[in-house]
Amino acid sequence: MEVYEKVCIVCPRGCRLTIKKDETSLKGYTVEGNTCKRGAEYGIKEVTNPTRVITSTVKLKSDHLNRLPVVTKGGIPKAKMMESMKVINNVEVKPPVKEGEVIIENLLDTGVDLISSRTVEQ
């Protein structure tokens, strides 16, 4: 039987999860050790298609600040992290930028947008 031990990263609590393959259950896996629903979702995702939220910066043409912080609006496949950094580092943005504004649409065909994580007026 496939059994995985993972530490949940959904919140700072860091629950130790045990994920077991179980064809009879609705999602194909059972999760133990979680203290919330999101932990169970994370556990299954982590053994089927692990994803991570990427945070980085892009070049900003402003007197006030050299870099604009950005974040993916949701997790992208873990395997695409380094490749997405290459794309992110080729972007240059001019203010004004609003928090939440899309900087790269559908990053590497993941279906996830990269958005600005702060407002820069000028």
Added chain:
Amino acid sequence: MDSYEIVVIGGGPAGLAAAIEARKNGVENILVIERDKELGGILQQCIHNGFGLHVFKEELTGPQYSERFIKELKKMGIEYKLDTMVLHIDEDRNIEAINTKDGLIQIKTEAIVLAMGCRERPRGAITIPGTRPAGIFTAGTAQRFINMEGYQVGKKVVILGSGDIGLIMARRMTLEGAKVEAVVELMPYSGGLTRNIVQCLDDFDIPLLLSHTIVDIKGRDRLEGVVVAKVDENRRPIPGSEVEYECDTLLLSVGLIPENELSNEANIEIDPITNGPIVNESMETSVSGIFACGNVVHVHDLVDNVTRESRKAGKCAAKFVKDELKEDSHTVRTIPGEGVRYIVPQEIRVENVDEDITLFMRVTDIFKDAKLVLENGDKTIKEIKKIQFAPGEMEEIKINASELKDGEIGDLKVSIQKGGK
């Protein structure tokens, strides 16, 4: 001379939350003083996500978190001064500050909220032997260079200290193309959150060397390498265990110190364990009318806890201005017992507790299958059982006002005892 009802020193998450809460509690005339060129404090350089799960019920990056508070502060029309440095404060709540626009400013205020945060311990504080080349940074300095100024600080990196900032920087440097050779930790356990070990080190196969330290630094102009050695149970390097790591950059993530130069000027009593002001249930320091909150009081792991604590400081500063705080209440102390390093607040004036009060504390070591016990004399008030307690994770115990006002309550002791889950 300018006069205000409340002046908040520091425009980071603590100062912003305190000022907003003071306004919500009916104080009109508030000023926030910030020495950086913008509000938001250290969160502006903490571009990673994971902030705000408790306060906003969603996962935000540092800049997103602070922007919510900055927007609210501006919407309320609370006055703030940027690029302004407070030079002096005194016990009578006189403030002297300076900036390039107003020059030297004299301010008189009814209440002060100290929210200056903390500083990083530098190389000098841990006395690593060796040469003094370029390429040695505190982790927070490197974070600012990379995330705000736009400089890549190095390509081959060793990180000393496995607190959260060190772990976050290991991932950040890796994503930006650097090779992180190792994270070196003196203690037998990491000082950071487990989830940061998973997503910052394990995800990128970065080794975490527990019970190791750096015993030599090599290089003349630029750092060329560090010598890492194992340590024994007394944290002394074990001869013969040295391994040299070639690197051009060393990041130090070796702890934070609350920034209390101003507190000392006002003769505020400092707790030798937290290095921050001794505070009571209202987050008021030993000097009447001077409050403190956030990392200037004790170093937090989660900004949501800073926000909660600072809202309380803001609310109580407002009460003080309105003369609603009782000075002559029955007072009890909180006493760290076996296995507990410190407790904040250190004093509780029982009559000022409205509904409940939360005690924040840290344990001294890793304790497995243990419980945290709150006692009043022989009587146990609360017990919290856990599979594991760790010094890197702040613990809290909430006490209801009714439990405090029940009969003759004495000093409250919190200790670690055997017998958890």
